[in-house]
Amino acid sequence: MPTPLRLGIAGLGTVGAGVVKIVGRHAALLERRAGRPIVISAVSARSRTKNRDVDLSAFAWEDDPVALARRGDVDVLVEVMGGSDGPARAATEAAIAAGKDVVTANKALLALHGQALAEAAEAKGHVIRFEAAVAGGIPVVKALTEGLAGNEIRRVVGVMNGTCNYILTRMESAGLPYAEVFEEALQLGYLEADPNLDVGGIDAGHKLSLLAAIAFGTRVAFDAVELEGIGNILIDDIRHAADMGFRIKLLGVAQMTGRGLEQRMSPCLVPADSPLGQLQGGTNMVVLEGDAVGQIVLRGAGAGQGPTASAVMADVIEIARGTRISTFGQPAATLAHATPAKASAAAPYYLRMALADKPGALAKVATVLGEEGISIDRMRQYGHADVSAPVLIVTHKCTRTAVDHAFARLPATGVVLGGPVALRIENV
Numbered sequence: 001m002p003t004p005l006r007l008g009i010a011g012l013g014t015v016g017a018g019v020v021k022i023v024g025r026h027a028a029l030l031e032r033r034a035g036r037p038i039v040i041s042a043v044s045a046r047s048r049t050k051n052r053d054v055d056l057s058a059f060a061w062e063d064d065p066v067a068l069a070r071r072g073d074v075d076v077l078v079e080v081m082g083g084s085d086g087p088a089r090a091a092t093e094a095a096i097a098a099g100k101d102v103v104t105a106n107k108a109l110l111a112l113h114g115q116a117l118a119e120a121a122e123a124k125g126h127v128i129r130f131e132a133a134v135a136g137g138i139p140v141v142k143a144l145t146e147g148l149a150g151n152e153i154r155r156v157v158g159v160m161n162g163t164c165n166y167i168l169t170r171m172e173s174a175g176l177p178y179a180e181v182f183e184e185a186l187q188l189g190y191l192e193a194d195p196n197l198d199v200g201g202i203d204a205g206h207k208l209s210l211l212a213a214i215a216f217g218t219r220v221a222f223d224a225v226e227l228e229g230i231g232n233i234l235i236d237d238i239r240h241a242a243d244m245g246f247r248i249k250l251l252g253v254a255q256m257t258g259r260g261l262e263q264r265m266s267p268c269l270v271p272a273d274s275p276l277g278q279l280q281g282g283t284n285m286v287v288l289e290g291d292a293v294g295q296i297v298l299r300g301a302g303a304g305q306g307p308t309a310s311a312v313m314a315d316v317i318e319i320a321r322g323t324r325i326s327t328f329g330q331p332a333a334t335l336a337h338a339t340p341a342k343a344s345a346a347a348p349y350y351l352r353m354a355l356a357d358k359p360g361a362l363a364k365v366a367t368v369l370g371e372e373g374i375s376i377d378r379m380r381q382y383g384h385a386d387v388s389a390p391v392l393i394v395t396h397k398c399t400r401t402a403v404d405h406a407f408a409r410l411p412a413t414g415v416v417l418g419g420p421v422a423l424r425i426e427n428v
């Protein structure tokens with residue numbers, strides 16, 4: 001009889017309860033695939049009495065997740081509580097110190113402490129796996145770590161926060177302003193307790209920093225991710241972008257450039273007919289580009305009980321099979337300190353501003369742009385009811401620094417009455 005792999009599950013919310021369900025429902029299938037039974041020894045959550053729609057009677061209960069992590073009958077801690085510090089960090093550290101493997105869905109924990117935790121685990125010959133932490137049910141960590149391990153990764157691009165994608169696509173389909181759709185998302189329970197984690201790009205930035213570490217063999221550098229949320233996107237931007245053949249997405253981009261590692265999570269325009277442009281609602285998509293494989297596109301549910309528990313179980317089965325993969329795809333001690341790229345690579349930009357409705361106004365703006373080395377590809381002026389006229393400009397490739405310099409000079413022209421706003425157009 002092969003030795004069972006014994007789990008301790010810390011957290012019995014959406015994800016934890018989902019893991020309990022899969023272990024119960026698919027016991028025979030999991031055993032066949034893993035070559036040994038996978039069982040739950042003990043669980044932990046705050047409330048012992050809460051109804052969780054799962055039968056927990058066969059498992060030991062621990063009020064304290066650290067005690068759970070240290071139990072002699074637990075081989076793997078499944079950390080699905082959340083939070084970058086507090087009990088999640090304490091239980092993970094306790095599990096590593098007690099010589100156990102860890103499976104976690106916690107991007108915040110790894111984005112902030114991944115290097116130290118990975119080094120501590122590897123020093124003891126143990127692993128931390130985190131498939132569920134990035135893009136929920138999409139096996140993107142495995143795709144990068146295993147499927148594309150023979151490639152030099154050129155670029156990682158993705159929509160990794162379903163709530164933001166829901167808000168942006170709903171604004172477009174219903175023609176509603178941001179504030180109204182934000183409120184809807186809040187009522188539907190789509191937003192984190194601190195909504196800025198979603199709409200400020202922080203949650204997606206955590207995920208991007210983890211993928212960048214694997215893709216480029218660098219230490220996780222969340223603090224170097226350029227972050228910009230979706231709160232300033234107007235329904236007019238969405239409409240104007242659509243008129244010009246684009247959609248607006250909260251897009252993560254990581255690439256290694258001659259100027260260092262570029263990591264951005266910001267609203268960008270993408271071609272409306274591209275796979276990312278077509279992505280609707282709460283779905284996630286990650287595009288990976290390798291030198292040998294070219295481009296691959298992964299699409300699926302980025303959150304939810306089933307998809308996230310599916311990803312947790314993939315890691316559990318990997319450990320049960322005896323496969324030992326370093327947290328970030330290579331020993332943590334060998335990860336390089338990446339120099340952050342100070343400025344992003346040149347790209348076309350979408351510029352929106354309201355100009356005074358008088359002769360020569362546009363010429364003044366064009367002069368400033370030209371003097372900063374920004375050339376205009378396309379321009380559109382919209383009908384207007386008052387003294388100002390909305391103007392949209394699509395530039396040829398230029399740097400964000402040039403755009404910022406030009407914007408700093410625009411007030412002195414005396415003709416810019418609203419905006420200006422710049423959104424990068426990403427080639428995907």
Ligand SMILES: NC(=O)c1ccc[n+]([C@@H]2O[C@H](COP(=O)([O-])OP(=O)(O)OC[C@H]3O[C@@H](n4cnc5c(N)ncnc54)[C@H](OP(=O)(O)O)[C@@H]3O)[C@@H](O)[C@H]2O)c1
Binds near residue numbers: 082
């Ligand atoms: N939900 C998703 O779709 C999703 C997708 C990808 C990744 N994740 C990640 O998965 C993790 C869990 O998310 P979730 O949505 O399942 O969260 P959740 O529904 O809020 O569940 C959190 C669980 O942790 C327990 N917990 C919190 N503090 C605790 C403490 N001090 N001691 C013991 N237990 C404690 C809670 O106990 P009580 O139930 O008793 O309050 C609850 O069962 C997070 O890191 C999240 O970012 C979630």
